[in-house]
Amino acid sequence: MNGRGDMAWCPGCGNFAIRDVLEEVLKELPIPAQNVVFTSGIGQAAKMPHYLHVNYFNGLHGRSLPVAAGIKLARPDLTVIAYSGDGCMYGEGGNHFIHTIRRRLDITILTSNNQVYALTKGQSSPTSDPAVKNALDPQGNQNIPLNPVLLAVTMGAPFVARGFAGDHDHLKELIKEAILFKGTALLDILQPCVSFNKINTYQWYRQRVFKMEKPLTDRCEAMKTADLWGDKIPIGIIYLNKEAESREGKELFRQQATENDIAGLLDMTCVMMR
Amino acid sequence: MEFNVLIGGEAGQGAFSVELELTEILTRLNYYFFATKNYMSRVRGGHNFHMIRIADHPVHALRGGQWDMVIALDAEAESRHKQNIRDKGIYLAPASAREIEKEARDRFRDVRAANNILVGIVLSVIGVSRQILAEAAKPENLEHLTAGLEFAQRWNLAETCPVSPKAVCPCKLDGNQAIALGAIIGGCQFMAGYPMTPATSIMHYFATAAQRMPVHFEQAEDEISAINMALGASYAGIRSMTATSGGGFALMQEGVSLSGMTETPIVIAVSQRPGPATGLPTRTEQGDLNFVLQAGHGEFPRIIFAPGSIDETIMLAAKSFELADRYQIPVFLLTDQYLADSVQLTDEKIPAAAQSREHLIFDNTYRRYRLTADGISPLTCPGLSDALVKVDSDEHDEEGKITEDLTLRTRMVEKRRGKGERLLIDAVPPALYGYKDAGTVIICWGSNKLIVKEAQEMLAREGIETAVLHFGQVYPLTADMIAPWGLASKKLICVENNAEGQFASLMKRELGLDATHRLLKYNGECFTVEELYQNIKQLLSGRS
Numbered sequence: 001m002n003g004r005g006d007m008a009w010c011p012g013c014g015n016f017a018i019r020d021v022l023e024e025v026l027k028e029l030p031i032p033a034q035n036v037v038f039t040s041g042i043g044q045a046a047k048m049p050h051y052l053h054v055n056y057f058n059g060l061h062g063r064s065l066p067v068a069a070g071i072k073l074a075r076p077d078l079t080v081i082a083y084s085g086d087g088c089m090y091g092e093g094g095n096h097f098i099h100t101i102r103r104r105l106d107i108t109i110l111t112s113n114n115q116v117y118a119l120t121k122g123q124s125s126p127t128s129d130p131a132v133k134n135a136l137d138p139q140g141n142q143n144i145p146l147n148p149v150l151l152a153v154t155m156g157a158p159f160v161a162r163g164f165a166g167d168h169d170h171l172k173e174l175i176k177e178a179i180l181f182k183g184t185a186l187l188d189i190l191q192p193c194v195s196f197n198k199i200n201t202y203q204w205y206r207q208r209v210f211k212m213e214k215p216l217t218d219r220c221e222a223m224k225t226a227d228l229w230g231d232k233i234p235i236g237i238i239y240l241n242k243e244a245e246s247r248e249g250k251e252l253f254r255q256q257a258t259e260n261d262i263a264g265l266l267d268m269t270c271v272m273m274r
Numbered sequence: 275m276e277f278n279v280l281i282g283g284e285a286g287q288g289a290f291s292v293e294l295e296l297t298e299i300l301t302r303l304n305y306y307f308f309a310t311k312n313y314m315s316r317v318r319g320g321h322n323f324h325m326i327r328i329a330d331h332p333v334h335a336l337r338g339g340q341w342d343m344v345i346a347l348d349a350e351a352e353s354r355h356k357q358n359i360r361d362k363g364i365y366l367a368p369a370s371a372r373e374i375e376k377e378a379r380d381r382f383r384d385v386r387a388a389n390n391i392l393v394g395i396v397l398s399v400i401g402v403s404r405q406i407l408a409e410a411a412k413p414e415n416l417e418h419l420t421a422g423l424e425f426a427q428r429w430n431l432a433e434t435c436p437v438s439p440k441a442v443c444p445c446k447l448d449g450n451q452a453i454a455l456g457a458i459i460g461g462c463q464f465m466a467g468y469p470m471t472p473a474t475s476i477m478h479y480f481a482t483a484a485q486r487m488p489v490h491f492e493q494a495e496d497e498i499s500a501i502n503m504a505l506g507a508s509y510a511g512i513r514s515m516t517a518t519s520g521g522g523f524a525l526m527q528e529g530v531s532l533s534g535m536t537e538t539p540i541v542i543a544v545s546q547r548p549g550p551a552t553g554l555p556t557r558t559e560q561g562d563l564n565f566v567l568q569a570g571h572g573e574f575p576r577i578i579f580a581p582g583s584i585d586e587t588i589m590l591a592a593k594s595f596e597l598a599d600r601y602q603i604p605v606f607l608l609t610d611q612y613l614a615d616s617v618q619l620t621d622e623k624i625p626a627a628a629q630s631r632e633h634l635i636f637d638n639t640y641r642r643y644r645l646t647a648d649g650i651s652p653l654t655c656p657g658l659s660d661a662l663v664k665v666d667s668d669e670h671d672e673e674g675k676i677t678e679d680l681t682l683r684t685r686m687v688e689k690r691r692g693k694g695e696r697l698l699i700d701a702v703p704p705a706l707y708g709y710k711d712a713g714t715v716i717i718c719w720g721s722n723k724l725i726v727k728e729a730q731e732m733l734a735r736e737g738i739e740t741a742v743l744h745f746g747q748v749y750p751l752t753a754d755m756i757a758p759w760g761l762a763s764k765k766l767i768c769v770e771n772n773a774e775g776q777f778a779s780l781m782k783r784e785l786g787l788d789a790t791h792r793l794l795k796y797n798g799e800c801f802t803v804e805e806l807y808q809n810i811k812q813l814l815s816g817r818s
Contacts, residue, residue, distance in 0.1 A: 067505060
């Protein structure tokens with residue numbers, strides 16, 4: 001494993017804490033590392049898989065989820081985890097975020113949410129608070145922030161959680177549960193950015209986060225809780241639907257169309273225009 | 275002998291059903307035929323027409339010129355096509371169509387029976403008897419078809435243009451079906467796509483096949499997702515593809531580049547329609563050659579196939595997967611609406627066995643981008659051993675880790691380029707038809723092949739000797755591919771369905787060959803044999 005010096009994050013970055021947790025989780029999971037695949041996009045958080053002992057497909061900005069869906073559909077035997085930051089997952093990849101939840105695949109979505117574009121040096125992200133100022137928003141951010149947790153509950157994701165990089169043990173349990181949950185699991189991780197987000201600091205979060213006593217199972221109630229932000233920020237599993245059925249990919253690997261299958265194709269008529 | 279029939283009407287009036295039923299039964303009756311369609315981008319109304327050429331010899335293109343029979347289901351069809359009937363040709367007016375519809379309703383209590391009655395009439399015209407029909411028709415259609423024969427008798431149309439059935443065990447496929455079939459033979463087990471005319475039916479065939487065999491179709495939320503899903507599936511060890519048309523492909527470009535950088539094999543079918551932008555959604559063009567050639571930022575190797583017949587489509591679609599895997603690159607199948615919507619017979623033997631990817635097993639010293647002499651690093655997928663498979667869209671080291679080591683960058687660029695040089699040995703050479711020593715060579719690529727070939731045969735019958743050179747692989751182009759034909763000293767006429775002569779320009783750039791003439795058509799329709807014959811004849815007689 002690399003020393004921290006090889007990692008492309010700033011000293012004190014919340015991603016270090018998350019990486020340490022992930023490393024422990026991967027060691028403790030009842031799944032061999034060779035069967036775990038990370039997909040990621042682009043950004044500081046998206047570099048995460050490079051610093052873990054796993055398979056990975058570090059693709060393009062915003063596209064960690066389509067790649068994850070392709071892998072899971074092709075190989076249901078693999079444990080698939082998509083990892084990226086808020087800009088990648090909810091901005092460039094926002095459409096994929098919505099539709100991946102609709103696909104009901106057994107994949108885990110982990111987001112380092114620092115409410116800022118860090119790699120490009122401090123612009124507003126989809127989750128930035130209103131009025132924050134930066135080079136591209138000199139008058140202050142004019143947009144309403146996207147609430148990924150609320151959105152995921154609304155879309156019907158069966159496992160929706162929020163973690164905090166500053167709470168090692170709590171985050172560790174959440175990541176474990178998210179990965180072991182059978183179905184689409186979103187875990188949005190509050191990740192302080194020490195270089196570009198001077199507001200949402202470790203201290204700022206510590207003063208505000210509170211732990212869910214137990215997951216909510218009523219979706220309307222979960223939406224109300226998911227909507228909380230500001231003075232009180234819930235962390236933990238916010239919504240859990242154990243009844244939701246996830247979609248099973250088809251057995252494709254090392255399977256083959258037979259000669260009969262191919263002969264059958266020659267008699268197949270499809271009545272449609274293009 | 276041959277018989278050319280056009281059936282036209284509003285979308286939803288049944289002309290397409292007539293084409294489907296007619297071509298189905300012609301195949302069962304061992305007739306040679308070719309069918310294609312001209313339709314509008316709407317679900318109901320408008321004006322669509324279907325063209326079927328039935329012959330006692332193999333035909334693979336529209337003849338052009340006048341029709342032997344026109345069936346007009348509405349006034350629009352009458353006003354457009356009636357004047358193009360040959361002398362003593364057959365015309366079924368909208369009034370006749372209404373009479374048939376009434377019969378369908380009164381006698382069979384099903385207005386859709388009218389379609390098969392029309393099919394029966396056409397069959398009777400070309401000489402199909404009640405007895406032969408009874409042997410070939412599906413039992414549920416027989417009564418309706420027979421009613422068609424009765425109409426033909428009553429209207430004195432029976433056997434007025436007899437054509438003999440001479441095909442042997444034919445198989446009927448359209449271009450998109452051939453792509454899906456070829457892909458499955460090539461071992462493709464995963465397709466992701468977003469519907470777009472004229473590529474949608476590739477997905478439809480694949481999705482239908484997926485109900486019966488170990489393949490999967492996933493409808494993506496957009497084309498960006500589609501290509502990324504296919505790359506994910508390919509990374510996971512499954513041969514994968516996506517299909518789209520120009521506008522959708524515009525969205526996929528970043529994925530093409532991603533395939534180039536991560537060296538993830540993928541096959542991309544681009545079924546062209548006229549652009550720019552939305553263009554003419556249901557018509558044909560070969561306008562995206564330059565686009566596909568240049569798609570994706572950065573430098574990386576690619577192969578572009580442009581098949582010209584059903585057999586070639588199956589063969590090249592299958593081969594695409596083998597080459598995509600061997601060189602770990604994107605491979606393109608560049609077709610168009612004309613090929614997609616044309617129904618042709620194939621009597622070539624279709625390979626029965628599906629190929630598959632070989633999965634190599636490595637230990638934990640595996641490096642996905644190991645530098646090798648030929649630039650090709652051993653490919654495997656996750657979960658087979660403790661070899662971890664790490665791929666990265668950033669420049670990376672041999673292990674797949676992000677790097678900014680510029681010496682390594684140079685070596686990785688050269689590694690990817692090296693594959694490009696290596697794949698030249700697998701180049702599919704162009705096919706030559708006609709007189710190989712002729713001073714004039716008609717160059718074509720993609721779906722124009724069989725139209726040009728038949729025009730050349732017409733010219734030959736008049737003593738005008740030419741050769742046709744068809745490129746099924748349009749990129750890369752190498753000197754070796756054309757070495758046998760001595761093209762440098764010949765008069766070259768390049769035939770293309772676009773306005774710029776994109777292939778002629780590519781040939782100039784890659785091979786240094788000048789096409790003295792470019793025969794171009796860009797109104798959204800394919801060439802006809804008659805049209806090309808006239809144009810080429812005129813060019814050669816110096817009256818251009």
